[in-house]
Amino acid sequence: MVCCQNGVETAVKDEVSAAGWKLAFSRRGFVSLKHDGGAGELALPHGVFVRTAAWSLGLIQGSDAASNREALIARLSEAGGEQSWDRLHLWPRDRLTVGKFGFEPGIDEVSLAVAEYLTPVLHSRGIVRQSLCNQVATPGERVLDVVLIEPSQWAIGWHQVPDPAAASDSAGYVGSMAVPLAWPGGVQPIEPTVPVISRAYYKAAEAICWSGFEMKAGDLAVEVGASPGGACGRLLELGMRVIGIDPADMDAEILGDKRFRHIRARAGDLPRRDFAGASWLLVDSNVRPDQTLTTVEHIVQHRQSSIRGLLLTLKLGGIEHADRIPGWVRRIRGWGARDIRVRQLARGKMELCLAARLDR
């Protein structure tokens, strides 16, 4: 079973079909799949639009939480195999498209209430080892997953969290999913310690973590399309020095940080020396992907470029354009980039995040 952004179910089905997965059941934001191969030989489905995935143990639909809880316990004992898990993750499918009517993905009040009802019983019966629900899992842990398709309709599954250390440089399942599979529902839990200037703060936090980039305090990062400054806020919070390039105004909070420099310009108009010494390049400008890639190409192909990692927002402009992704990846590979990954971030809207490393 797969959770994805509401409205991209067909794209999920299309991208996992090459690996032999066929559609079984779907609702907006939730897709279950079947495969003719033996479960032991298969990896979980993965792809650009797969936010998180788990091995399905079926659906439960009762009249209330009490009957669902009993049905869940019965289902787990029928399922055979190992009957205990390290943790419980419980979340709702996305009710709406991210951003529509202010909708944000992740744990809502209903799932909090159901988790509170379910967790102590599963814990006391030895089904789930940890007594707290929806904590970040660690590599190797087995997680019991409950997705609230509706408050009374639960999809049950489980997954094991891969080791992100094995993810560096690997494509496919481990590369794209190792980090999000540790998060409840594939949505990064984060508690900002700085004022959040725009929701791009959350996108940047998720992108940095998912990419596995070794971004550290003191590094110089450049963001193109930096106004008003949500993502710059995250970079500064991580202790980095930041150059923000944008013709529009930056938030006063960001401008007041001594480690921040605003270059009020369009990226294409800048001399390459403005990027000297930068290790990381983030782009979040509201322009077409081809224009973003032309801008980045000029920066990274300059002989003095020291950029080691790219985190690019590519505006998709509609799910029907998903077939353009391979072309963008080919273009970036042509710059000598490696470990190229693309993901629709949980907190991204109809856009993709592309991460790539460059050897310097």
Ligand SMILES: C[S@@+](CC[C@H](N)C(=O)[O-])C[C@H]1O[C@@H](n2cnc3c(N)ncnc32)[C@H](O)[C@@H]1O
């Ligand atoms: C989605 S907003 C960026 C949000 C920002 N990353 C944040 O963290 O708050 C897009 C920005 O791209 C900027 N932009 C558009 N074209 C640009 C270009 N060629 N160079 C630099 N900035 C550009 C716009 O001025 C706008 O502020």
